Amino acid sequence: MIKLFDKQMNEEKYDIANYQIEVFPLDNFSPFGLIMNDLYFPTSEHAFQYLKFIDTNKEIAEEIRMALSSDDARRIAHKNKKYRPTNWTELKYDKMEEVLRLKVKQNPKVKERLLNTHDLIIAECCVDQDTDWGIDNNNQGENHLGKIWMNIRNNLKWYVLYPHTYR
Numbered sequence: 001m002i003k004l005f006d007k008q009m010n011e012e013k014y015d016i017a018n019y020q021i022e023v024f025p026l027d028n029f030s031p032f033g034l035i036m037n038d039l040y041f042p043t044s045e046h047a048f049q050y051l052k053f054i055d056t057n058k059e060i061a062e063e064i065r066m067a068l069s070s071d072d073a074r075r076i077a078h079k080n081k082k083y084r085p086t087n088w089t090e091l092k093y094d095k096m097e098e099v100l101r102l103k104v105k106q107n108p109k110v111k112e113r114l115l116n117t118h119d120l121i122i123a124e125c126c127v128d129q130d131t132d133w134g135i136d137n138n139n140q141g142e143n144h145l146g147k148i149w150m151n152i153r154n155n156l157k158w159y160v161l162y163p164h165t166y167r
Helices: 018-022 046-051 056-065 070-079 089-105 108-115 146-162
Strands: 004-005 035-036 040-041 121-124
Touching: 035 046, 035 089, 040 046, 046 056, 046 070, 046 089, 056 070, 089 108, 089 146, 108 146, 121 146
Parallel strands: none
Antiparallel strands: 004 121, 035 040
């Protein structure tokens, strides 16, 4: 679950309706599809899990792409993790950034919501305590997913100020 924090790590509170509108679009499980390599993915979770297998096992990759839900896509990937590239840990952050940049580029609502986070800290609060991608209940962790979102947001802000310099 994506959450927003001020610089002192005080959580910004949202009621459920406002959370769905303001923050949930940034979640990998949110229903904002994207096209990558001429293929449609219903969520960024589908696309990210797909990338784990496209070079090692195309059948698993396609099963993930066609999964009925984000949770199913993640479950299929976890079940088949032995087929991931051996260097996946070196690739995963760049692959996630690639997917999230596509999500923002192809979904104006996601871009708008990301920019609306202003300078708040974006964090993935993981129920499974995955402190590599997110933070735990004590706000401790690497929060790589949040850092990727904040990097994309900073790039978007730069582009708004200096559109001729954006790559």
